[in-house]
Amino acid sequence: MPNNERVPDSTPELRTERLRLRRWRDRDREPFAELNADHRVNEFLPGPLSRQESDAMIDRLEGHFDQHGFGFWAAELNDGVFAGFVGLSVPRFEASFTPCVEIGWRLGARHWGRGYATEGALAALAYGFDVLGLEEIVSFTVPHNLGSRRVMEKIGMTREPNSDFGHPSLPAGHPLRRHVLYRIAAPGGRAKDGQQ
Secondary structure (H helix, E strand, O other): OOOOOOOOOOOOOEEOOOEEEEOOOHHHHHHHHHHHHOOOOOOOOOOOOOHHHHHHHHHHHHHHHHHHOOOEEEEEEOOOOEEEEEEEEOOOOOOOOOOOOEEEEEEOHHHOOOOHHHHHHHHHHHHHHHHOOOOEEEEEEOOOOHHHHHHHHHOOOEEOHHHOEEOOOOOOOOOOOEEEEEEEEOOOOOOOOOOO
């Protein structure tokens, strides 16, 4: 975890106009497994997850909250419908830009194109900068994931072409190994060493 991070005493829910970002519940396991089995959702991921793998992912996401005080929140619409996740995470791999905090999202295909990822991501960014005191947040994806890249740009992130990287979790030659990196600095432009 980056040294400048302040872990809050408890992780709050985040509310937006149309979303509630909250900790995970057992009732999320079934719809999350359905989301993770959908070939559309997995187009830019290594592949679909089994129910067991999906449940294990929820367990890891909850463990991240326990360790860091923040994470990928379960995202539900105001009517209680589970939509996926949005939030902040410390990547588990090493790269030229780590340690860092990333912002990410994964929504069910039926919720695409409605601005939910952007809306949730803006709330997560505000939490990262205003509550956690982060100096920078990154995001990354495969080059042809234009939907996620548009969200990154809508929330104010900038691509750094010289920072493109091969994702270390994928073997050399894998069609999804190459990733593009986006960054956004805290408002006020705090530098990494804390200087203005």
